[in-house]
């Protein structure tokens with residue numbers, strides 16, 4: 043089974059701005075460059091977990107999912123292959139670029155690329171936050187954080203992500219504005235969420251969780267200095283209990299900066315349906331209302 047969200051990659055014409063945005067605002071560590079000049083960010087001792095590649099348009103490129111070991115990776119790749127997923131094995135240069143031992147990749151029904159890996163390289167005691175921080179990022183056995191995709195059909199998406207890939211449903215939020223499913227693969231309440239947006243596919247946000255409330259508060263203090271807009275005000279989610287703020291980035295996707303997310307125990311977990319996303323806050327700002335909700339494409343314009 044998949045054990046963690048391990049890394050993510052995007053392309054953007056403004057990729058270079060993440061050299062400032064990543065360390066100065068998020069508190070990530072600048073972690074060298076990829077072979078194409080990609081800006082790499084680390085949020086713990088894993089050598090890097092976020093890559094911004096140069097590109098002509100803002101694009102979601104890949105999500106990397108960590109498996110326990112090579113036996114699990116190969117068995118899982120075989121298993122989803124038998125269910126009709128076309129699995130490709132990454133060559134040596136791709137494994138070297140991602141700094142993993144082995145890699146297999148496939149696309150979801152709408153072309154979102156996922157990479158299955160094991161053995162991502164970490165350098166002990168290498169993480170230094172890019173700005174003053176009291177704590178650091180919550181990773182460890184909860185992985186990088188979470189990613190949220192927009193999909194044209196939640197029924198079709200659930201058939202792929204849950205029934206074939208094995209993501210475990212945490213809960214749903216359904217009301218007149220939302221139809222979202224949340225999935226866990228470890229203790230983190232969700233490493234993946236899928237939001238229905240008829241006719242579209244996209245990447246909405248990446249969530250990074252701080253281990254100290256002060257580091258979240260400090261990020262909010264630093265927004266203006268870093269020319270960054272709030273997309274949803276500080277609030278607390280009903281399902282994962284995360285206290286968080288949603289902010290813009292140089293590259294259309296949003297980042298949710300959170301603190302205090304719920305850890306779930308899969309053995310006793312029962313999925314609920316909520317009718318509100320938040321107990322309080324998370325108000326959409328004017329900037330959010332006037333911009334696209336992430337990197338989205340109409341499905342009739344997919345390559």
Ligand SMILES: [Fe+2]
Pocket residue numbers: 188190247249298
């Ligand atoms: Fe989120």
